[in-house]
Amino acid sequence: MFxxxxxxxxKYLTHVRGRDNLTSYSQSHTIASxxxxxxxxxxxxxxLLYRVSSRSPGQNILRIGTIDDFNLHETKLRPQVELFVKDRVSWFTGVEGAKQVEDGAWT
Structure with a gap:
């Protein structure tokens, strides 16, 4: 799964509408770190709209699929890092040009 x-x-994440309709759930037992x-x-x-890790509390991790501007998908949102390469499915060979990281530890 990926x-x-x-x-x-x-500071750049704004909720235009629907913020009061969000529910949150926190856990750590399935997080590798x-x-x-x-x-x-x-x-x-x-x-699922976004996630926040205790490792980086000032950063919001958004799903690319929540963005409907496909031009951004081809440009600014093109993957730059692939995490957990050791666990990826055999039929996916990776993102050309993206940094490959064996686990989830990137900097």
Whole structure:
């Protein structure tokens, strides 16, 4: 399983509408680093919108699929780092030009 994400500094993340409809859930037992990950999702449809790690509390980890501007997908949101390469499925050979990291420890 994999997901494409990007990070946004908390000071730049704004909620145009629906902030009061978000629900959060935090846990650490399935996070490889042991950090706590808080997930924010829509309480109406269940869509995961973003996550915040205790490792980087000022950063929001958003799903690329929540962005509907496909030009951004081809440009600014093109993956730059692939994490957990050791666990990726055999049929996916990686993102050309992206940094490959065996586990989740990137800097």
């Amino acid at each position: 997901a494409s994400n990007f990070t946004v500094d908390s 042991g950090n706590t990950m808080t997930n924010y999702f829509c309480s109406t449809c269940g869509t």
